[in-house]
Amino acid sequence: MDTNAEILVDKRTIDEIISKNEGKPGKLLTAMEEIQEANEYKFLDPQSMDYLSSRTKVPLSQIYSVATFYSFFNLKPQGKxxxxxxxxxxxxxxxxxxxxxxxxxxxxxxxxxxxxxxxxxxxxxxxxxxxxxxxxxxxxxxxxxxxxxxxxxxxxxxxxxxxxxxxxxxxxxxxxxx
Ligand code: FES
Known part of the structure; x- marks a missing residue:
């Protein structure tokens, strides 16, 4: 990984993910899955989680409890x-x-x-x-x-x-x- 830019999901992508899941059941879980999928290294990077929290008003602690509860979420960059x-x-x-x-x-x-x-x-x-x-x-x-x-x-x-x-x-x- 050479630069931070490579590990982050851009804010516009996160905005789009949030908008299209708005009002749907399980929207937080789905948004997190899609953000992880959009990350080149298939993990939930801290900056994206901060941004998700600020946009959705879901406390960061709650986002991390979800991320650590489900084994399919990765908190570290994954290999190919x-x-x-x-x-x-x-x-x-x-x-x-x-x-x-x-x-x-x-x-x-x-x-x-x-x-x-x-x-x-x-x-x-x-x-x-x-x-x-x-x-x-x-x-x-x-x-x-x-x-x-x-x-x-x-x-x-x-x-x-x-x-x-x-x-x-x-x-x-x-x-x-x-
Ligand atoms: S212990 Fe059940 S599949 Fe390995």
């Missing part, structure tokens, strides 16, 4: 690709910690999770690694999602192949298991 490793009981039993450890191949990833983070993004902003409590696909454990596609019964070999594909920016349908 996302790997989500399930850390629920079923996946843990089937070795999801090993899969997370395999992602040590990304410099700084291991340290971030050891420090208690639940989200790590590479410096080049190509890959974000996250954990989730359960995908609801426990019978297929261990489960990993890559760019929104769920992969089941993932092994170390498979996760390394998925990682390699992301680095090479290609998809390998042969390892898509469900």
């Amino acid at each position: 690709h996302t790997i989500i490793v399930c850390r629920g009981t079923a996946c843990h039993t089937k070795g999801s910690k090993v899969l997370l450890d395999d992602l040590d191949a990304l410099p700084g990833c291991k340290e971030a999770f050891e420090a208690g983070e639940t989200c790590f993004t590479t410096e080049d902003r190509q890959i974000t690694v996250k954990t989730v409590a359960c995908f609801g696909q426990c019978a297929l454990a261990p489960v990993v999602a890559v760019d929104g596609i769920i992969y089941s019964n993932v092994t170390s070999e498979k996760i390394m192949k998925l990682l390699q594909n992301l680095r090479e920016d290609k998809k390998d349908e042969n390892i898509k298991l469900c």
